Amino acid sequence: MKLYEFEAKKIFTEYSIPIPTGSVYEQYNADRGRHLTNKPVVLKSQVLTGGRGKAGGIKPAFTEEEVRNGFKQLLSLRIKGLQARQILIEEQLDIKREIYLGYSILRSKAKIVFMISGEGGMDIEELARTRPEAIIKLSIDILDGFNKNHVESLIGKLGFDEKTTLEIADIARALYRIFTEYECDVAEINPLVITGDGKLIAADARISIYDEAVHKHPEYQKEEDTYTPLETRARKINLGYVELDGDIGVTGNGAGLNMATLDIITYFGGKPANFLEVSGRTYHKAKEAIEIILANPNVKIIFGNFFGCISRCDVIAKGLAEAIKSGILNVPLVIAMRGTGSVEGLETLKNAGVKELYEDDIDAGKRVVEILKTL
């Protein structure tokens, strides 16, 4: 669960990380309190994606006219397909230097990684690609926790005076606490600004809480607007659905087998329209799965690829047969079924009128692309 910048900054305040004076607005308002009225400000579009600056989502404004126009422009601007509903207005900072500070998980080592760079403000993923040496990293074992001495000596390598080094280390410690207490996959400040008068201020804030932990923080639970409307609809009934740009609808049990099914379709020269996993607790939802697939108008044919294990093929087939009986199916359906319950499952589907029934996905996958060519 990604947090908006203003939400992340609220958490920063609770952990004593200094942030610019500012407020979030849904509508333009000329009266913004003592610090933000008739002062140079920055308008920042609140969207859950990176690359906002490059896309024009951040606008400095020096006059009230500029604030009003900027506000209007940002509300209509689409950034990677996303539209902001809120604008954060903050004081302009006197920037002397920009630092990057962040934590994420080093997956293959099962450790937390602390990262700092003297080149803040840049896209950190791009910096990692082009000049990885510009980012200093320290892996932290969660059971050992934050080690102030280690972090201070790392920060010292960037050539700050002692006072600044200690202040950055304090902010790094506070951010570590946020990262671990909120159970984040990412917590970063980019940039952490050193102002002309030597103050440290977190100009931007990015926090993302693991989906498995977000129930502990209901105030930040929301429907992320990074999902398409169909993805949101599927999430509401606990179906893992990802919309793609092809024309072959896909469903199957198991995430790995589903990913492999997309690869099989591509192997035979087709293009998948979606990923849709029915398994575990959702394997009886075959009918709902078909409805969601068909809600994408690009879908011309459906390929269901099932290997019965804990999710039994006969149960899945009953759901599919119901979908067929309800008359919603308006495109050809090709099914591959093997494993537990597949004999009964194939029989059920045959009785429901499905003609394209196969055991193995090599045969079914080939057939899907053949049929598609005749449509």
Add this chain to the structure above:
Amino acid sequence: MSILINKTTKVLVSGMTGKEGTFHSRKMLDMGTNIVCGVTPGKGGITHLGKPVYNSVKEALAEHQIDACGIFVPSKFTLPAANEAVDGGINIIIAITEGISPHDSLKFISNAKKHNVMLIGPNTPGILTPEESKIGVLATEYVKKGNIGVISRSGTLTVEICYCLVKEGLGQSTIVGLGGDPVVGTTFKDIYMLFEKDEKTDGVIIVGEIGGTMEEELADYIANSQNKIPTVAFIAGQNAPPGKRMGHAGAIIEGGMGSADSKIKALTKAGVSIADVPWETGILMKDLLK
């Protein structure tokens, strides 16, 4: 021979009396797994599926020698259950549970590493040595005893791959599911090294997927390994878009890392044969073993 578990392995099931624990313990017993006892806090003293149940791992260890432990408890109890097994001194722990906060996983995985315990998972279908023993949820009907090691990040796809191998006349020595989470305790490389040393394993199938860098690290290892064995890899998610979680919590291309392309390139460079689709794994392996 096999790796990690065989018919003599003495198994404790943590969460044995729960719904999942009961269902899968029964299946494990059916195939011959040597389950010696179960643990469920508050249920100590009862007999379940013919096996004694204890309140804690400590109580169980006072009565039995245990070689391996399967964890089937709900996600919020997995951290204490895993720690209890590690602290008790069990050497192989398989965490089946799905939906654990990765920060909890970081904690029990770190604890396991500090104690030199092999912790597999979480969110894994478990491990299976055909005709001998299994800890986890892998279907036994579609596997066959043989000489191919299988290491996978998936569940159903793992069984599908074994089914494809059997069609080509190839059985399996041991099948190991690493788990579909972003943070897991045991990597491709860890298990691959065990298969290399196993005299009865003649080839290894890698079933990777998008997300993380485990496959690339395995490729690094294989490139420099002195005792290479025939290896075939299938990487699921070659057509997955970046930034989208593909079912498994760990199956996501993010921060420019974790694409199937990067994994396939690294493995190819290390001399691993790449299957474009699942059924090619068996065909390619049969060729390599000729």
